[in-house]
Amino acid sequence: xxxALHGMAxxxxxxxxxxxxxxxxxxxxxxxxxxxxxxxLALMRTxxxxxxxxxxxxxxxFFRGTPLxxxxxxxxxxxxxxxxxxxxxLWPVLGEAYWCAIIAFSLNTAAYTAEILRGGMxxxxxxxREAARALGFSRWQEIRLIVLPRAVRQALPxxxxxxxxxxxxxxxxSTITLLELTGVxxxxxxxxYLAVEFFALAGLIYLLLxxxxxxxxxxxxxxxxxxxxxxETVPGTRHGxxxx
Amino acid sequence: MAVPGSVLPPVLLGFGAxxxxxxxxxxxxxxxxxxxxxxxxxxxxxxxxxxxxxxRTAAQAYTTAVRGVPELLVILIVYFGASAAxxxxxxxxxxxxxxxxxxxxxxxxxxxLTFGAYAAEVLRGAFLAVPPGQTEAAYSLGLTRARVFSHVxxxxxxxxxxxxxxxxFLVLLKDTSLVSVVGLDEIMRKSALAVSYTQQPxxxxxxxxxxxxxxxxxxxxxxxxxxxxxxxxMERSG
Numbered sequence: 001x002x003x004a005l006h007g008m009a010x011x012x013x014x015x016x017x018x019x020x021x022x023x024x025x026x027x028x029x030x031x032x033x034x035x036x037x038x039x040x041l042a043l044m045r046t047x048x049x050x051x052x053x054x055x056x057x058x059x060x061x062f063f064r065g066t067p068l069x070x071x072x073x074x075x076x077x078x079x080x081x082x083x084x085x086x087x088x089x090l091w092p093v094l095g096e097a098y099w100c101a102i103i104a105f106s107l108n109t110a111a112y113t114a115e116i117l118r119g120g121m122x123x124x125x126x127x128x129r130e131a132a133r134a135l136g137f138s139r140w141q142e143i144r145l146i147v148l149p150r151a152v153r154q155a156l157p158x159x160x161x162x163x164x165x166x167x168x169x170x171x172x173x174s175t176i177t178l179l180e181l182t183g184v185x186x187x188x189x190x191x192x193y194l195a196v197e198f199f200a201l202a203g204l205i206y207l208l209l210x211x212x213x214x215x216x217x218x219x220x221x222x223x224x225x226x227x228x229x230x231x232e233t234v235p236g237t238r239h240g241x242x243x244x
Numbered sequence: 245m246a247v248p249g250s251v252l253p254p255v256l257l258g259f260g261a262x263x264x265x266x267x268x269x270x271x272x273x274x275x276x277x278x279x280x281x282x283x284x285x286x287x288x289x290x291x292x293x294x295x296x297x298x299x300r301t302a303a304q305a306y307t308t309a310v311r312g313v314p315e316l317l318v319i320l321i322v323y324f325g326a327s328a329a330x331x332x333x334x335x336x337x338x339x340x341x342x343x344x345x346x347x348x349x350x351x352x353x354x355x356x357l358t359f360g361a362y363a364a365e366v367l368r369g370a371f372l373a374v375p376p377g378q379t380e381a382a383y384s385l386g387l388t389r390a391r392v393f394s395h396v397x398x399x400x401x402x403x404x405x406x407x408x409x410x411x412x413f414l415v416l417l418k419d420t421s422l423v424s425v426v427g428l429d430e431i432m433r434k435s436a437l438a439v440s441y442t443q444q445p446x447x448x449x450x451x452x453x454x455x456x457x458x459x460x461x462x463x464x465x466x467x468x469x470x471x472x473x474x475x476x477x478m479e480r481s482g
Contacts, residue, residue, distance in 0.1 A: 065460040066453040067421035069432060074453065077439065078446035164312070171314035175425065182317055195324035203313040203321065210312035 012188050012198070019184030020205050026170040026180060029102050031163055034109030041114035043143070046121055056114070063111035068169050071108055076100040076176045101173040109166050116162060120155030121147055153224050160217030164210050171206075181205060256451065259438040263448075266434030267455055273348065273420045273430060277355035278413060284360025289367035303364065310361035315354075316422050322354040323347065323426040351423035359416050366408035370401040403474040410467035417459055431455055 044056035063071065079085050079094050086095075093099045124147050132142040174183030185202035189195045256263070291303035310318065323345055330343040374397055382392045424432035435452040439445045 062453070062457065065457045067418040067432075067456055069421045069424070070449055070453045070456060073432075074446065074449045078449050081444055081446040168312075168314040171316040172422075174316070182314060182320075185317075186320070189324070195328055196321065199317060199321045199324065203309075203317055206314060206317065207309065207312040 008192075012192075015184050015188065016181065016198075016201060016205065019179055019181040019202075020209070022173075022178065022180040023167070023170050023182075023206075024209065026101055026105065026173055026178075027163070027167045030105030030109055030166055030170070033102070033106035034166075035113050037106065037110035038113035038117055039148075041110060042117035042121065045114060045118050060111045060114060063108050064115070068104070068108050068172055069175065072101060072104040072172055072176060075104045097173070097176045097178050100176060101170075101178055105166060105170065105173075108169070109162060112162050112165070113159065116155045116158045117151055119158065120151030120153075123154045124150045153226060156217065156221055156224065160213065163213050163217070167209055167213065168206070256447075257438070257442050259434070259442070259448070262434045262438060263431065263451060263455065266429060266431040267459075269348070269428065270417075270420050270430040271459070273351050273355070273423060273428070274413075274417050276352045277359055277416055277420070280352055280356030281359025281363055281412075281416070282409075284356055285363025285367050288360055288364025289371065292364060292368050293371065307361045307364050310357055315358050315419050316425065318358055319351065319354040319422055319426060322357070323350040326350060326353070347423060347426045347428040350426060351420070351428055355416055355419055355423070358419065359412055362412050362415075363409060366405050366412065367401065369408070370405035371397070373404050374400050399474075403471075403478070406467070406471050406474050410463075410471070413467070414460060414463055417463060418456065421456070 041056050041059065044052045045060065047053050047056075075094075076097060079100075085091065088094075094103075128146055128150070129142060132146045137145065170180060171182040173180050174186060177183075179187065181202050185198045188198045192198070288303045288306060291299035292307075294300050294303075327343050327345045330345065331340075334340070334343060378396055378400075379392055382396045387395070420430060421432045424430055424436070427433070431452050435448040438448045442448070
């Protein structure tokens, strides 16, 4: 009896760890793709041309104004409504829950990260941009060599928050059958009825991952610290002003 | 089956009323959680600034734990945890079986917990942003503790905290969708119902998205009105 219980505990621990690994994968991949998309989006949002600003604004408004759950359902269930997509060459990807989760998460975090980057870009002192122009930098050189490096450093604490939000958001992958941390906890509970125990265990693992991210971001902040500037602490709010 | 030109009302195939009913539930859930969350946030902020150690540590543990765990998991823990607790209490009285908690109540409890954890940080920051000289000046003018709180501190804390609290409400509004997972008939669950009848997932989830967008837009406008009201008399000095 005891041996069987120990065996069960070992097995469920292994399953939870496998779930945690999938959670980390989903978060890392989504952040990678989302951050890549965020740069052009942020540049469009701050562009002088209205025809560049408007679509970026619409994109950000849609993805920040609707729940992630809706977005993930639109990609996973919604796209299958169209025959052209079901018969299309992308179906091997769009029919997979794993890739649908990655797509929805990436599109979502791209919107938030773009706003964080934009905030960082607006915080670059005007004098530095003027200095760049006075030195004969082209507009692209000014953005690439002066504005973006400063903006990235400035945006780092808020970006760390966004990574944590993505980690927590990845729990929604369990609603489209993926067995990441929350999904594993839910299946274990369906089998054992030990709801509180397994959810608490999963919560503890999430907490641990969050603390790891906080540590990692703080390390980066120190490494990239600008001389004469204090290290900001991560503020309590979750997002910057929504399209303020 | 798939009808082209999907978003127009006739194609909502009579599910418009269902979605409207779901919207009402969502709004009710958001407002109730906002009230509960604000209370928890005020309590949390007060505890974080307490002179005694125990409330400080407890509040710190609360905000850290809730902010580091997915909202979906908080909802599941509250829902199944409370159901299990009710079951255990019932067993003491000789009643056995599985007890299902009302998903609306579980949702309000879980979302209040989440909102409160973040709101506590926002409110604490806003309190600390009021220069201590103002409190001292008010005391020296002979104002009572209650008066200092209600006439000097509160209006300024409100003004500073509003943008942060407004953002938290927008997040809360979207998080209500997660309560569909434990069976609450709000927008998402009503949409899923419509999808199972019509086999048009894109149409109905997009409709849901637009309802959320509309609610977000209305909330943003409301927050802006509140912010302007709270800042009246401040524009000229800024």
